[in-house]
Amino acid sequence: MTAFVPPEIDWAALTPILIVLGTAVLMVLIEAFVPTRVRRAVQTVLAVVALGGALVAVAWRWGVVQSQGGSELVGGALLEDGPALFTQGVLLLLSFAGVLIIADRYQGEDAFAPTGAAIPGSTYEEEARRAGLVQTEVFPLTMFAVGGMLVFPAAGDLLTMFIALEVLSLPLYLLSGLSRRRRLLSQEASLKYFLLGAFSSAFFLMGMALLYGYSGSIRLSEIAKAVPAMAGMDSLLLAGVVLVIVGLLFKVGAVPFHAWVPDVYQGAPTPITGFMAACTKVAAFGALLRFVYVVTPGLTWDLSAFLWGIAILTMVVGTVLAIVQTDMKRTLAYSSIAHAGFVLLGIIALDVRGISSVLFYLLAYGLATIGAFGLVALVRERDAEGNITGEASHLSQWAGLGRRSPVLSVCFALFLLSFAGIPLTAGFIGKFAVFSAAIAGGAWPLVVIAVLASAAAAFFYVRIIVLMFFTEPATTADGRETTVVAGEGLTTVAVLLCAVGTVLLGVLPSPILDLAASAAKFML
Amino acid sequence: MTNPYIPILIMGGLALLLGVGGLAASAVIGPKRYNKVKVDAYECGIQPTPHAVGMGRFPIKYYLVAMTFIIFDIEVVFLYPWAVAFSELAVFGLVAMMGFLFLITVPFVYEWRRGGLDWD
Numbered sequence A: 001m002t003a004f005v006p007p008e009i010d011w012a013a014l015t016p017i018l019i020v021l022g023t024a025v026l027m028v029l030i031e032a033f034v035p036t037r038v039r040r041a042v043q044t045v046l047a048v049v050a051l052g053g054a055l056v057a058v059a060w061r062w063g064v065v066q067s068q069g070g071s072e073l074v075g076g077a078l079l080e081d082g083p084a085l086f087t088q089g090v091l092l093l094l095s096f097a098g099v100l101i102i103a104d105r106y107q108g109e110d111a112f113a114p115t116g117a118a119i120p121g122s123t124y125e126e127e128a129r130r131a132g133l134v135q136t137e138v139f140p141l142t143m144f145a146v147g148g149m150l151v152f153p154a155a156g157d158l159l160t161m162f163i164a165l166e167v168l169s170l171p172l173y174l175l176s177g178l179s180r181r182r183r184l185l186s187q188e189a190s191l192k193y194f195l196l197g198a199f200s201s202a203f204f205l206m207g208m209a210l211l212y213g214y215s216g217s218i219r220l221s222e223i224a225k226a227v228p229a230m231a232g233m234d235s236l237l238l239a240g241v242v243l244v245i246v247g248l249l250f251k252v253g254a255v256p257f258h259a260w261v262p263d264v265y266q267g268a269p270t271p272i273t274g275f276m277a278a279c280t281k282v283a284a285f286g287a288l289l290r291f292v293y294v295v296t297p298g299l300t301w302d303l304s305a306f307l308w309g310i311a312i313l314t315m316v317v318g319t320v321l322a323i324v325q326t327d328m329k330r331t332l333a334y335s336s337i338a339h340a341g342f343v344l345l346g347i348i349a350l351d352v353r354g355i356s357s358v359l360f361y362l363l364a365y366g367l368a369t370i371g372a373f374g375l376v377a378l379v380r381e382r383d384a385e386g387n388i389t390g391e392a393s394h395l396s397q398w399a400g401l402g403r404r405s406p407v408l409s410v411c412f413a414l415f416l417l418s419f420a421g422i423p424l425t426a427g428f429i430g431k432f433a434v435f436s437a438a439i440a441g442g443a444w445p446l447v448v449i450a451v452l453a454s455a456a457a458a459f460f461y462v463r464i465i466v467l468m469f470f471t472e473p474a475t476t477a478d479g480r481e482t483t484v485v486a487g488e489g490l491t492t493v494a495v496l497l498c499a500v501g502t503v504l505l506g507v508l509p510s511p512i513l514d515l516a517a518s519a520a521k522f523m524l
Numbered sequence B: 001m002t003n004p005y006i007p008i009l010i011m012g013g014l015a016l017l018l019g020v021g022g023l024a025a026s027a028v029i030g031p032k033r034y035n036k037v038k039v040d041a042y043e044c045g046i047q048p049t050p051h052a053v054g055m056g057r058f059p060i061k062y063y064l065v066a067m068t069f070i071i072f073d074i075e076v077v078f079l080y081p082w083a084v085a086f087s088e089l090a091v092f093g094l095v096a097m098m099g100f101l102f103l104i105t106v107p108f109v110y111e112w113r114r115g116g117l118d119w120d
Helices: A011-033 A034-066 A082-103 A121-129 A138-154 A156-177 A185-215 A219-230 A234-252 A260-267 A268-296 A297-323 A328-348 A352-376 A404-420 A426-440 A445-470 A488-505 A508-520 B006-029 B062-082 B087-115
Strands: A071-073 A078-079 A378-383 A390-391 A481-484
Touching: A011 A071, A011 A078, A011 A156, A011 A508, A011 B006, A034 A082, A034 A138, A034 A352, A071 A082, A071 A390, A071 A426, A078 A138, A078 A481, A082 A268, A082 A352, A082 A508, A082 B006, A121 A138, A138 A156, A138 A268, A156 A185, A156 A234, A156 A268, A156 A488, A185 A219, A185 A234, A185 A260, A219 A268, A219 A297, A234 A268, A234 A297, A260 A268, A268 A297, A268 A328, A268 A352, A297 A328, A328 A352, A328 A378, A328 A390, A328 A426, A352 A404, A352 A488, A352 A508, A404 A488, A426 A445, A426 A488, B062 B087
Parallel strands: none
Antiparallel strands: A071 A078, A378 A390, A378 A481
């Protein structure tokens, strides 16, 4: 038996993660000790400052990695390299915008239930609403989720990856059940997400156990070393790799592991939907990228049919089902599934350009997603008495919105165009980069399908734009109509950030493309 | 040489047999006398179907006790192996465990301050 050697811990390299998780712990203590009146303000400021600080820390570590190369941290449990830092930077930027939207209120009411435990529709719930109760636990929960997401793409072994997966998932299960309106739908979303998430964790764990049985290590680099060295146990290796990939594809929302996506995205509070759709996907693709690029290069021949099938199904099913949706949040959910398929193309490419194109695509997709869901949260119903109620998420309620609130509609159209991949938006550059990487990797049949799917997807994005700008507003029989609320300005800031980012990345993509390319060079 | 994984396969087969066998045996041999309580949903500690009395609230004390138990349970799960390997892990182990104990105290403090430990 070898003697125990304590791992070297490079605290400086851990600063981004430590800032976020440390703040999350501090926020729990704030929940315990700070009086209710000021809690909300304190939590909001703390969250924004911590995310900004962590972003600065990532930029600083980026400089270090550029000059000294990537390194293993905490005895190889975590890795600090180009793709990890780039993904973390993207995550922090997106969650910064996400937290602003989460913190926004209209007439003193945020998007979350006053008491999550109350039975929907009960007098107790109504009393809590009148008393103006707020659940500021939303902020520490979000920060814990961000902390898990930061660790996820930087994990150097499967156990760390699994812990990060759970740390990011558990708060999200809870947050998706906290919607202020449509409580039952929200609770259903939460339960479905939890059950399917637990199911996917089981896949991941089983795969991990098989890979450990195969290689004798949970370290990604050790498993990769064992791939050419061990003969005769291919079935164990392949089963393990496929199960781990399935666990990750669940989080990404690829078909056929997508069943939870539309229900959860629809039921969750819209700010959380945006946060989850953008950040979870970025983190999970970061982890998938690392796993596929580190462990499976020796298995391309065996895995390609599996990955190709998933990519084709994801693109086609996501696009086709998005076309037939009538609810805005569900449409965007299916569109996000289709986007997962496009990102998979870059992962299948197994090439340095594949890494950089995936990184760029995730940033472009994330900006448009956070922005679009932020705007969905502002479009509300107004009943005959003039009370503002829930979100007007049915597509027909968006008719004629372009005339009533042109700025919002133009921003929303911009995000849709970016989703569709129209030139001069970030989405176009992202799609172009991913498709060309896939062609370089020899996956041209996939690219043909992807281009066809993009063309079909453009149909429903353009249909929404036509609906907003060239259709008469519809009025319902009971006098309900669609209106746009202003909020406290936090959503406006976040959406403007996303819109400016989307245009800048579309018009002047080269600095970020270069950044992504240099990130790809430093993969450990 | 036989494949070293064959014993695992046999083990898995036995486990499957035991599980399915139990279900099958109780389905075949077991008496089937249903009453109201038996077909009701099972919920530990509270009425499974809360009525609208008390404004539709139901007590969550039981869950809080269960979760508090889990906090300390996890704590002991890690403390025990640490105690066994204490001298070997030395200062690193001590610092790591103190950090762990602090972190696990935080949710407990939260629960205590927010009234989770008050029974009434």
